[in-house]
Amino acid sequence: MIKVEHLSKHFGKIKAVDGISFDVNEHENLVLLGTSGSGKTTTLKMLNRLIEPTQGKIFINNKNILEQQPEILRRGIGYVLQNNGLFPHYTVGENIAIVPQLLKWDKKQIEHRVSELLEKLHLSKNYLNVYPNELSGGEQQRVGLARALAADPPVLLMDEPFGALDNITKAKIRAEFKALDELKKKTIIMVTHDVQEAFELGDRICLMDAGKIVQQGTPSDLLFKPKNKFVEDFLKEQRLQLEFKAVKPPLPPEGGTFVLHGSVLPADMSLWWMIEQLKFTKAESITILDHQYKKVGQLTFEDLMSAFYQYKQKQAHE
Known part of the structure; x- marks a missing residue:
């Protein structure tokens, strides 16, 4: 679904992203993991052309995104920010409806979609005419996710989506995230510096450092087959808990x-x-x-x- 080839972004002499390549399969959740300054957010922003690459190619659904108009490209990609990025002077309903309105959806179709997402994300319909500053952090993040999903885009980009939440709210929303049927149909790239989050939500992980991908693979690959000492040290402090998150239970009988x-x-x-x-x-x-x-x-x-x-x-x- 997504193919990145030799992608780089230079800011003067600084190589924020330095010749990285990776693929993301359809309906897969790939996590870009790393410390601040590792290049993960810059990589994410190049995927919807909020930042233009210095060199390299990006294909989404076999189409070179650099040959598309940025505003058209972005309407087909959901984007979730750490601090939700909601428009403060728009109500919850207006925030969620932005992209469907740009796509000129029928008014009743928009109303149905907004109502559907509020229900799926455990938000009361009483919030439709409420403004973002009247909501809790967790509720704002749910609205931000609803807005990203509103036009049912095949691709979802998430930049530290739970980073601004307290630990209890974060754990609850992560569980909802895993259970949400809407997300099982998406191809997702998520940026995080939270190792536990990466192992809990990622099908595969790209561990980045200094603009390069150090290792990419399943959570089990990184834990049990680390490529080098950097990978070992990065996971060392939380290793036991990560191992439990990486290991799957015995499978039930076929069809069970x-x-x-x-x-x-x-x-x-x-x-x-x-x-x-x-x-x-x-x-x-x-x-x-x-x-x-x-x-x-x-x-x-x-x-x-x-x-x-x-x-x-x-x-x-x-």
């Missing part, structure tokens, strides 16, 4: 599911997420169902821990 308190659990969850669910719900086990929804087993905390250590041993021998 995991169920907790009557609710089907997401297919892409991590061991960490499953353990958290057991802890918060105070349940003793997660039920395993086959394709006919018959109980075929259960997973206890001890089973999950056993799966984790089996995975670690397997990695050690590869």
Whole structure:
């Protein structure tokens, strides 16, 4: 869906981005991870031409974006900012409706889409005529996400989307983010300096430093097959928790599911997420169902821990 080839951005003698290349598959979430100054936000802004590259090529859906008008390009890309970027003198409804109005959608179609997104993002319809400064930080971030999704763009760019939130609100919105069906249909590139966030939300991670990609791969690749000492040191302090987030639980039978308190659990969850669910719900086990929804087993905390250590041993021998 997205292909970046030998992309660079120089500000005078400073190489903010230095000849990087990567691909993003359709419906994949790629995280650009790194410290401040690593070039990740500059890279993101080149993807919708808020910053023009010094050299290199960018293709979205096989089209060279440098051959398109920037304003037309941006209408097909959702963009979420750290501080939500909402227009303060527009109501919530007006903020969400901006891109559909630019695309000249029918008024009833816009109203339906705005209402649909408010519901999906757990925002009351009473907020339609409220202004951003009347909302909490978490609510503002939800509105910013709704605005980015309003015209149903195939690509979503997110620049530190949860960075301005407190830890409790951040954890709640991350969980909503993972569960939101709208996002499962998008190709997403997310920028963050938060290692836990990258491992929780990313299908793949590009770890950047000084304008270059040091290593790209799955969270497991970075943890268990680090390319060099920089990668090892970058993840060292939070390694154990990251390992739990990188490891997936044993798969249910083909066509089967995991169920907790009557609710089907997401297919892409991590061991960490499953353990958290057991802890918060105070349940003793997660039920395993086959394709006919018959109980075929259960997973206890001890089973999950056993799966984790089996995975670690397997990695050690590869």
